[in-house]
């Protein structure tokens with residue numbers, strides 16, 4: 001597996017050559033959604049970012065086990081250690097079983113991901129299905145002396161851990177920073193130190209989601225699931241852990257602390273984080289009234305949207321920025337993305353209409369290498385897209401009769417579009433509207449008639465008759481005129 005893929009490791013703060021621990025296998029874990037509401041852009045970006053990595057690693061020849069979890073218990077409001085469980089709250093408000101909420105939003109999440117052409121992960125474990133593994137993790141941390149029990153809950157002893165190891169090595173924070181920003185909330189007197197975080201929480205009498213444990217009935221702390229499930233499915237040491245930048249602290253910092261405190265060392269080799277999304281320059285949030293979920297984008301039903309944007313427009317727009325840069329969503333930018341995507345897919349479709357010439361007047365030889373170079377540079381998708389736009393310009397010039405392409409170059413361009421545009425970036429030609437469907441249908445008939453013209457020119461009467469007869473049998477009326485062939489569909 002010769003390749004020069006480099007990825008930016010948040011832990012070392014530099015780009016590193018990707019060398020898996022156990023080639024040809026690659027283990028990759030990405031934090032999935034907390035399923036208590038519809039998926040929004042904040043879910044789309046990590047899903048698409050790590051979908052690109054998943055596709056590229058497989059293309060390079062690796063056998064990738066991609067684990068992306070479903071958080072269905074333990075994630076409390078404001079990502080805190082006190083307050084209501086997000087899923088339990090939704091269930092209470094809507095008078096549903098928590099697992100009804102989980103099922104409903106998990107299905108909706110999968111539908112949105114399918115629309116965005118995000119490949120399903122290899123394993124999608126639920127936190128609630130791995131309570132035993134999480135209890136084992138807590139026991140190990142307790143046994144090693146880095147946690148304490150308090151009033152039926154178990155907390156991680158951050159101060160003690162920080163004396164032996166480095167709490168804050170991923171986020172760059174030190175314990176004093178953490179203490180200064182830790183809020184004092186109800187129930188915090190159970191903690192020895194405000195920086196400590198919950199590994200296991202005692203369930204209040206009204207709490208529905210609860211499991212027996214050595215410390216009484218309760219539920220796991222939010223950070224435990226990823227450590228426990230990552231280890232279960234990818235082993236004590238695995239290659240890549242990803243997620244949004246907002247998860248670096250506290251979630252991923254706490255995951256590192258949990259793995260070091262339980263097994264003595266770090267589980268993860270490369271930590272990767274995608275940057276955040278803003279809307280019209282503003283942070284996305286319920287209080288800004290700019291919280292647009294994916295369905296609202298797909299149907300144009302949010303007041304901030306002037307039209308609907310297809311899933312592929314959203315995917316393309318996200319890929320037009322490098323995953324470590326911020327992305328600002330606005331109508332104008334999305335409309336530009338919509339046009340850009342159409343330019344690419346139109347050019348790819350036009351490739352099939354170009355007749356090869358004896359020689360090329362343009363150079364396409366370096367294009368493939370340039371696209372690989374961009375992918376290898378920490379998945380630089382905007383550069384790949386820029387190269388594909390260069391290729392589109394070549395195609396349009398050939399169509400306009402200004403340039404020519406040899407059969408070999410034509411084949412090369414088709415392969416480049418198939419590989420980079422469709423397979424690796426995961427873009428798709430969209431036929432969403434009726435007009436779009438009719439146009440595509442018309443193009444197919446045109447293509448067949450062009451084939452027939454070519455057959456006639458080559459005196460291949462058998463093929464030209466076959467095309468004509470079969471189209472006639474399907475109800476098409478074909479008329480040869482001086483200007484060319486006309487057709488209509490008789491109903």
Ligand SMILES: [Zn+2]
Nearest residue numbers: 031032226251
């Ligand atoms: Zn996680």
